[in-house]
Amino acid sequence: MLIQIEPEGKKVACHPDLSILEALQKKDFDIIATICGGEGTCGKCKVRIISGTVSEPAEQELQTLSAAEIDNNIRLACQAFPRESLSLNIIASSSSAQYKTSLSMELSGIAVKPNVKKVFLQPQPPSLADQRADVERIFEELHNKGIVASDIAARLLPCLPQLLRQADWEITTTLIDERIIAIEGGDTTGDNYGIAFDLGTTTVAAYLVDLNNGELLGQSAITNGQSSFGEDVMTRIDRAHGGDLGKLQKAAIRSMNFLLDRLTDETGVQPENIYEAVVVGNTCMHHLLLGIDPYTAGIAPFTPAINISPDIPATLLGLEIAPEGTVHLPPVISGFVGADTVGDVLALDFDIKQQPHLMIDIGTNAEMALSVKGEILACSAAAGPAFEGARINCGMRAAPGAIDRAVIKNNTFQCHTIDNKPARGIAGSGLVSVAAALKREGRMNRRGALKQKNIPAEMLDKENRGIILAPADRTKSGEPLILTWRDIGEELVIAKAAIRTGVEILLKEAGLDLQDLERISIAGAFGNFLNIDDAMEIGLLPDIAREKISGVGNAAGKGAVQILLSIDERQRARRLPKNIRYIELSGYPGFNRLFSGNMKL
Numbered sequence: 001m002l003i004q005i006e007p008e009g010k011k012v013a014c015h016p017d018l019s020i021l022e023a024l025q026k027k028d029f030d031i032i033a034t035i036c037g038g039e040g041t042c043g044k045c046k047v048r049i050i051s052g053t054v055s056e057p058a059e060q061e062l063q064t065l066s067a068a069e070i071d072n073n074i075r076l077a078c079q080a081f082p083r084e085s086l087s088l089n090i091i092a093s094s095s096s097a098q099y100k101t102s103l104s105m106e107l108s109g110i111a112v113k114p115n116v117k118k119v120f121l122q123p124q125p126p127s128l129a130d131q132r133a134d135v136e137r138i139f140e141e142l143h144n145k146g147i148v149a150s151d152i153a154a155r156l157l158p159c160l161p162q163l164l165r166q167a168d169w170e171i172t173t174t175l176i177d178e179r180i181i182a183i184e185g186g187d188t189t190g191d192n193y194g195i196a197f198d199l200g201t202t203t204v205a206a207y208l209v210d211l212n213n214g215e216l217l218g219q220s221a222i223t224n225g226q227s228s229f230g231e232d233v234m235t236r237i238d239r240a241h242g243g244d245l246g247k248l249q250k251a252a253i254r255s256m257n258f259l260l261d262r263l264t265d266e267t268g269v270q271p272e273n274i275y276e277a278v279v280v281g282n283t284c285m286h287h288l289l290l291g292i293d294p295y296t297a298g299i300a301p302f303t304p305a306i307n308i309s310p311d312i313p314a315t316l317l318g319l320e321i322a323p324e325g326t327v328h329l330p331p332v333i334s335g336f337v338g339a340d341t342v343g344d345v346l347a348l349d350f351d352i353k354q355q356p357h358l359m360i361d362i363g364t365n366a367e368m369a370l371s372v373k374g375e376i377l378a379c380s381a382a383a384g385p386a387f388e389g390a391r392i393n394c395g396m397r398a399a400p401g402a403i404d405r406a407v408i409k410n411n412t413f414q415c416h417t418i419d420n421k422p423a424r425g426i427a428g429s430g431l432v433s434v435a436a437a438l439k440r441e442g443r444m445n446r447r448g449a450l451k452q453k454n455i456p457a458e459m460l461d462k463e464n465r466g467i468i469l470a471p472a473d474r475t476k477s478g479e480p481l482i483l484t485w486r487d488i489g490e491e492l493v494i495a496k497a498a499i500r501t502g503v504e505i506l507l508k509e510a511g512l513d514l515q516d517l518e519r520i521s522i523a524g525a526f527g528n529f530l531n532i533d534d535a536m537e538i539g540l541l542p543d544i545a546r547e548k549i550s551g552v553g554n555a556a557g558k559g560a561v562q563i564l565l566s567i568d569e570r571q572r573a574r575r576l577p578k579n580i581r582y583i584e585l586s587g588y589p590g591f592n593r594l595f596s597g598n599m600k601l
Contacts, residue, residue, distance in 0.1 A: 200364070
């Protein structure tokens with residue numbers, strides 16, 4: 001017997017042996033966040049039961065949820081099983097998508113030279129004196145314009161005779177490489193578009209571009225639909241290897257098609273006039289999109305299945321652009337440094353000789369690259385989960401209501417939230433800011449542990465779980481936001497140590513000191529909200545001249561757009577992995593000693 005559940009007003013049939021989360025996943029309902037992949041340990045898939053009965057609270061729920069939450073019918077979707085028809089609200093979603101595309105993207109200076117060509121032709125009609133085939137006439141006209149065509153899509157052939165004659169022998173051909181992929185009647189050369197995707201672990205961002213002039217027509221983003229299978233890379237690798245590879249691939253494509261629909265609706269561009277897509281992402285996202293099990297990239301020696309730069313028919317992946325359109329994926333570098341880092345370093349011109357320049361892209365993982373006079377070094381640190389909200393009691397991604405900075409006044413926290421909404425949780429930038437405020441007040445020791453005896457009673461949670469960031473009357477849920485003792489003393493310290501150790505190893509390999517750095521670029525939404533002084537206070541960023549550090553927006557997305565707009569940029573991207581020296585931190589001599597030395601705030 002199937003049970004009906006209604007999340008957010010939508011009806012889903014659920015088998016009683018499935019948890020609420022599993023039922024929604026089976027129906028491709030991708031709006032519940034879960035970092036632990038349904039193990040019940042992250043506490044991010046909270047739902048409020050409005051009506052109906054569910055199973056008794058599981059042990060994991062008793063450990064993760066407060067007694068007040070359970071009394072208020074708040075449950076974990078991954079642990080609660082429906083016993084009758086349900087109505088529920090999802091209260092733990094933390095979409096940060098809009099902030100990924102609100103970041104700066106300067107496209108001036110890119111020489112527009114796309115891989116897609118649209119050419120208007122007026123071939124001579126046949127006659128008794130000229131009986132050449134229709135296709136031959138098209139190829140010859142292209143040749144006369146200096147364009148080589150060696151193939152034509154088979155799908156076009158049945159309609160070709162009628163199309164040419166109805167169009168009175170005035171047509172527009174579209175070519176990718178030397179292959180004709182579309183033929184339209186009349187002059188449609190003005191309708192030539194491409195789309196770039198930044199397929200992030202957390203967020204998928206899309207950028208619709210006019211391939212004739214390089215104009216950015218629209219941009220949008222949503223939470224990656226794969227998030228319902230777990231928000232960190234390793235959880236998704238395990239899920240893919242355990243049998244969910246196809247579901248993860250479909251979830252990624254579904255997210256991309258959603259953005260495609262949104263952008264075409266907003267701009268009036270027809271999907272059949274979008275001829276090429278470029279997709280950047282980390283190695284796991286890259287492999288999942290292609291339907292490749294990323295398992296070998298996630299275990300020692302961390303080898304990706306492929307590092308080539310393939311062009312895939314869009315129809316093979318199910319991306320709803322032009323029927324003969326292609327999807328281009330720039331190469332990955334290693335198991336944990338992917339095509340998104342290629343986009344980063346391309347956008348920042350790391351392959352062009354410059355003074356020492358460090359890039360840190362903090363997302364679900366932290367990728368770092370160092371450019372020193374044309375040489376590029378790169379590494380990856382497993383630090384992002386804390387800054388993305390994972391394993392932080394009230395952690396969330398940058399979204400409306402997320403605490404992004406804080407100060408201490410009158411023995412209480414004065415917190416600022418994104419968009420000045422009621423507090424829902426704390427973003428990574430807010431976590432850094434809170435730690436910096438506590439350190440300035442002398443309320444934590446060198447190891448990042450809070451000196452509980454020095455914490456004023458006004459800041460303490462009555463159940464001694466930690467410190468109060470926002471009282472109940474200032475939060476969206478009506479429950480106080482608590483930062484636990486381990487959130488800062490363990491999770492933040494570990495994340496900070498991982499990033500700082502990666503930076504120090506890159507500098508050591510380049511023979512540089514911290515003060516030799518001329519520029520530090522913080523990529524992504526984290527860099528957009530991060531207070532540099534706070535980051536320096538806790539040692540996340542090195543203490544160098546403040547003006548040398550800046551946020552650079554979504555550099556990976558910009559790199560993807562550059563590759564879309566210019567075949568020269570595409571060739572640069574293809575060459576980059578050969579010029580990047582990847583350093584595996586886990587096997588680096590002295591890593592444990594350096595990491596231990598950085599385990600302080």
